[in-house]
Amino acid sequence: MADVARLAGVSAQTVSRVSTGHPGVVPATREQVLTAMRQLGYRPNGAARALKYGEFRTIGVVLFTLATTGNSRTLEAIATYAAEAGYVITLIPVTSPTQDRVDGAFTRLGELAVDAVIVIMEVHLLDTATVVLPPGVHVVIVDSDAGERYCVVDTDQAHGARQAIHHLLDLGHRTVWHVAGPPESFAAERRALAWRGALREAGRRVPPLRRGDWSAEAGYRAGLELVEEPDCTAVFVANDQMALGVLRAFHQRGRSVPRDVSVVGFDDIAEAGSFIPPLTTVRQDFAEVGRRCVEAALRQVRTGATETGTTLVPTRLVLRDSTAPPRQQR
Amino acid sequence: MADVARLAGVSAQTVSRVSTGHPGVVPATREQVLTAMRQLGYRPNGAARALKYGEFRTIGVVLFTLATTGNSRTLEAIATYAAEAGYVITLIPVTSPTQDRVDGAFTRLGELAVDAVIVIMEVHLLDTATVVLPPGVHVVIVDSDAGERYCVVDTDQAHGARQAIHHLLDLGHRTVWHVAGPPESFAAERRALAWRGALREAGRRVPPLRRGDWSAEAGYRAGLELVEEPDCTAVFVANDQMALGVLRAFHQRGRSVPRDVSVVGFDDIAEAGSFIPPLTTVRQDFAEVGRRCVEAALRQVRTGATETGTTLVPTRLVLRDSTAPPRQQR
DNA sequence: GCCGGCAATGTTTACGTAAACATGGGTGCC
DNA sequence: GGCACCCATGTTTACGTAAACATTGCCGGC
Structure with a gap:
């Protein structure tokens, strides 16, 4: 800054005023300073500013x-x-x-x-x-x-989960199974809690919970288990990645989605619309x-x-x- | 720092020495300073340090x-x-x-x-x-x-693309179609260039290029076009997201992957192993x-x-x- | 016993900036 | 025409830290 001031023939304070865009510097002076800045490749020191401010x-x-x-x-x-x-x-x-x-x-x-x-x-x-x-x-x-x-x-996890459950119940499913995220995740817990609550309120049976670690692979494993449950017609999966795995498990075992089983995800990741089939899901903002x-x-x-x-x-x-x-x- | 020094009954410099882990401070003194630091909730000022250093x-x-x-x-x-x-x-x-x-x-x-x-x-x-x-x-x-x-x-885009092409040619495909990324992407250009080069070197026909914007949706659109190409038996897609869309297009039109058409992606995203079918792809590190x-x-x-x-x-x-x-x- | 040396700690200074205050010259108003 | 005021700019200072140098006190060797 001192070098710029010297080159421009002004004081360091004036340079400071120009560099901070302070008013009260006459255009001619400002221009001189700016020229000197460019010439010397001056850039203000962030640390010094932070210290000062x-x-x-x-x-x-x-x-x-x-x-x-x-x-x-x-x-x-x-x-x-x-x-x-x-x-x-x-x-x-x-x-x-x-x-x-x-x-x-x-x-x-x-x-x-x-x-x-x-x-x-x-x-x-x-x-x-x-x-x-x-x-x-x-x-x-x-x-x-x-x-x-x-x-x-936070995202309104509970409301999102309820939207998913009610959508499935409204379609006529008797109950909804759930593939939850890991227990150490608050989001997973909230979604699972809301799932259980929504089913109870509607007077439906609460099927046993499956858990995964959010990965598609975990969803696939959970899906293979769900295939074995004859009365599983609707699944709410705690995120889209796991839903992808669930879809694959069903596809592999010849269960058609949505004809045999309905699946709802959570997140609405960019790819969800290109899953096979395109995934109904809860969009997080x-x-x-x-x-x-x-x-x-x-x-x-x-x-x-x-x-x-x-x-x-x-x-x-x-x-x-x-x-x-x-x-x-x- | 001055407050800590005062409370510990030492100079500011000694506090500095303790906080930077400098040697040459006797254990008793060090302990006093640390106690004072904790008591006052002292934390060094990053800006001042950056300025000094x-x-x-x-x-x-x-x-x-x-x-x-x-x-x-x-x-x-x-x-x-x-x-x-x-x-x-x-x-x-x-x-x-x-x-x-x-x-x-x-x-x-x-x-x-x-x-x-x-x-x-x-x-x-x-x-x-x-x-x-x-x-x-x-x-x-x-x-x-x-x-x-x-x-x-950079990732070795060219080598990755060649690996994909050679794999498909080795399987017996006569040529390989390509769904490229947007032209303003260097990565996309490199992959497309290597695709063309590998085909030329092998003396194969170079089919017309399809382009997408990396999204699954764009891949789907490109896939719908490729379905119409009767001799398209192998596709190299410039990223996994678009490959997902291509898979969906083929699935929707009743073309079985890999029986009717082979597809290779690029990236190896976490979900690639859970696509339908699990995607052969080029892993980027x-x-x-x-x-x-x-x-x-x-x-x-x-x-x-x-x-x-x-x-x-x-x-x-x-x-x-x-x-x-x-x-x-x- | 005195002095050299070294280890522990203290004092001074500078890092780059901008606020606060100081200065000087011009302008408007009576 | 003189005085008050204001605008553009300069000078001083402080932000928190750590390097460099200064000081103190102790120990060992002769």
């Missing part, structure tokens, strides 16, 4: 994996909305979901240059007292039940989740207050070709 | 979208390897692939606190002279032909691409030198059930 204009995102559609699409939305607000995203990957790794990530977080943190991961691991969030860092959590302690943004996360984070940064409470983003049932009335109505 | 220990990643499997998995690998090296990732999203947006991202980049940048996007847009990379920022580009000017890391990007970026940061040249990461053909010999051998 006392804020980093950065949001940290703690996540365990980007392999799931939901996580990466949420991250993308977060990055986009943060950028609009002039903020930048710093990634804090947690390589494995073990307690020390999570602790480690949060310890590192303490040294990181972030104003707020958005946590996208199974949050059971946050429960233990060993995790100490650094003071002065605001937190927003995606998909958690820690709403009393933190600011939480990841972009909206990301937007609300950023909003909540920045609101906390601005006010300095810590918010708690849960925000739910609505879901929408997308009807395609994997659901139909059961074969023999009664 | 003259480096940010941060790598910026410029990308256009996280919606593609490749991008998000590459990003994840980059974040993981960077974390191992004590570096952190900052995301610089480019909301749309128009020239101004790209320019804008690179302008912002100039003000960002990063030591190096990894660019993951269609790089045709980098060609125009309007994009000026800030001096002193080292660059690594994924998937580009700008190897003479920049440091480029995104983790390795990410690792090499980080390595190259950090090497440039350390040495201060700008590297050029292209590094190719090998591919592997994963055989599943979507390929078989053509129906009537001759």
Whole structure:
């Protein structure tokens, strides 16, 4: 900056004023400074600015994996909305979901240059007292039940699951089977709970639960088991990947979807419309989740207050070709 | 830091020594300082450190979208390897692939606190002279032909495509049709070029090219066209998503895969093994691409030198059930 | 017993920036 | 015509940290 000032024949302060777009610099002077900047390839030092301002204009995102559609699409939305607000995203990957790794990530977080943190991961691991969030860092959590302690943004899992169940019951199915996600996932638990609740409310039998780890392969295995259940005419699968596996299992064993069995997924990933058959599924609005996360984070940064409470983003049932009335109505 | 020093009854410098793990602090003193730190909830200020050290220990990643499997998995690998090296990732999203947006991202980049940048996007847009990379920022580009000017890391697209073609020819197919990605994608161009080259070398007819935008829907449309080609017995599709669409088109029109037509994809996304039928595809090693990007970026940061040249990461053909010999051998 | 040396800790300074305050010259108003 | 005011610009200072240098005190060797 000093070099630019010297070359332009002004003081460093004037250079600063130009580079921050401050008013009150006469056009001729501004032009001189800009020329000098270009000539010397000057770029302001982010660290010095952050030091001066006392804020980093950065949001940290703690996540365990980007392999799931939901996580990466949420991250993308977060990055986009943060950028609009002039903020930048710093990634804090947690390589494995073990307690020390999570602790480690949060310890590192303490040294990181972030104003707020958005946590996208199974949050059971946050429960233990060993995790100490650094003071002065605001937190927003995606998909958690820690709403009393933190600011939480989540998809309305329960409503989504109910939409799926009611759609299938309305078609005339007597009950709905469920392939759930892993028990350590809040989203999976919520969907399973809503599935059970919806069936009970409708006075239907609640069939035994199958579980998978979200992967298509796990869905395939669950599907092979469901093929053996003669009265299984409708399945609600906790995500689209597993639904893909379920479809394959049924196809392989000669059960036609939707003629013999109806299948509903969850997420509405980009490929869901190209499954065989195109999958009826519950659409999650990841972009909206990301937007609300950023909003909540920045609101906390601005006010300095810590918010708690849960925000739910609505879901929408997308009807395609994997659901139909059961074969023999009664 | 001053408060901690006061509480511990030492100088600020001693606090600094403790917090950086410097040797030469007697255990008793160290313990006092640590206690004071905990008591006051002290955390070092990243901006001040960066200012002092003259480096940010941060790598910026410029990308256009996280919606593609490749991008998000590459990003994840980059974040993981960077974390191992004590570096952190900052995301610089480019909301749309128009020239101004790209320019804008690179302008912002100039003000960002990063030591190096990894660019993951269609790089045709980098060609125009309007994009000026800030001096002193080292660059690594994924998937580009700008190897003479920049440091480029890429999957060995050509080898992957050849593996696919040779596999199909070896099975006895007379030629191989191709559903390519969009022309603005280097990866798509490379795969298409290698496809054409491999057929020519083998003395086979080169059928007309179909193009899609990487989406399953585009693959479906291309598939419907290929159904009409009576001598189409083998298709090489430029990515797995489009392959999914091609499979659906064939299935819908009663063409059995692999009995009537063989299909090979590219990427080996997690779901490929659960397609109907499970997809034979070319596996890209995104983790390795990410690792090499980080390595190259950090090497440039350390040495201060700008590297050029292209590094190719090998591919592997994963055989599943979507390929078989053509129906009537001759 | 005195001095050299070394280990532990303290003091000074600089990193690059922008807010706060200071200065000077011109302009409008009475 | 003189005074007050304001606009453009310059000067000083502080943000939090760690390197470089300074100081203190202790120990061992002669």
